[in-house]
Amino acid sequence: MRKSIVAGNWKMNGSRSLVNEFFTLMDGVNKQAVEVVICPPACFISDFQGVDFALGGQTMSELDNGAHTGDISAEMLLELGCRYVIVGHSERREDHGETNDMVAAKAAKALAAGLTPIICVGESLQTREAGELESFIAAQLDALTATLSASQLAQAVIAYEPIWAIGTGKTASPEQAQQVHAFIRSHLAAFDSNAAASLPLLYGGSVNSANAQELFAQTDIDGGLIGGASLKVDEFRKVCQAAG
Numbered sequence: 690m691r692k693s694i695v696a697g698n699w700k701m702n703g704s705r706s707l708v709n710e711f712f713t714l715m716d717g718v719n720k721q722a723v724e725v726v727i728c729p730p731a732c733f734i735s736d737f738q739g740v741d742f743a744l745g746g747q748t749m750s751e752l753d754n755g756a757h758t759g760d761i762s763a764e765m766l767l768e769l770g771c772r773y774v775i776v777g778h779s780e781r782r783e784d785h786g787e788t789n790d791m792v793a794a795k796a797a798k799a800l801a802a803g804l805t806p807i808i809c810v811g812e813s814l815q816t817r818e819a820g821e822l823e824s825f826i827a828a829q830l831d832a833l834t835a836t837l838s839a840s841q842l843a844q845a846v847i848a849y850e851p852i853w854a855i856g857t858g859k860t861a862s863p864e865q866a867q868q869v870h871a872f873i874r875s876h877l878a879a880f881d882s883n884a885a886a887s888l889p890l891l892y893g894g895s896v897n898s899a900n901a902q903e904l905f906a907q908t909d910i911d912g913g914l915i916g917g918a919s920l921k922v923d924e925f926r927k928v929c930q931a932a933g
């Protein structure tokens with residue numbers, strides 16, 4: 690049985706008062722059935738001390754330390770109590786020029802340090818309409834399998850986030866999402882069938898309490914990576930409940 694995971698990516702949103710509202714998040718959520726993760730801006734991570742859900746960073750450096758202004762290391766995230774870190778979000782790829790190889794290096798560094806990377810992949814509308822969806826995602830996955838061992842891959846999480854569905858209110862249909870998740874799993878199976886079968890695959894892109902249940906019910910969808918709907922505690926709790 691693969692683990693169900695619902696991760697909230699706050700992006701560059703939130704405040705200390707929003708953090709305080711999230712101390713009740715797990716009321717009525719079945720903790721045995723779903724692993725809940727909040728990835729706030731790094732400056733708020735330590736304000737979550739004592740919560741009964743997991744914490745994650747939104748990005749990290751592939752380097753250990755040094756003269757890299759503004760960056761944060763795996764060790765620092767661990768020291769703040771994180772167990773997860775998002776790597777390769779399309780917004781990082783676009784805003785900060787992160788390449789497939791850089792994302793793979795970050796994932797490898799996270800795993801070596803003992804963090805679970807939530808590795809994001811996903812295509813733009815232009816790529817999808819050009820019929821290049823599978824080759825585009827295959828290239829993103831191939832960079833990972835060129836860098837990670839099979840046992841490392843088995844400890845990672847992959848999130849499929851079609852760029853055209855992020856923050857647009859335009860969710861992939863459950864069938865569209867399932868189709869890509871099945872492709873990801875079968876592509877990774879050529880590298881290592883055990884890792885491909887056991888790896889949690891999350892869907893992200895305009896998930897909310899109204900559509901979560903149907904998405905999470907798909908065979909190869911093991912939970913979600915949630916943006917906008919993770920900023921309201923009542924709404925996010927319902928999304929977590931839909932996975933458990």
Ligand SMILES: O=C(CO)COP(=O)(O)O
Pocket residue numbers: 698778850854855856857858893894895896914915916917918
């Ligand atoms: O990018 C996302 C999560 O990482 C998805 O964002 P939305 O849920 O706001 O579409």
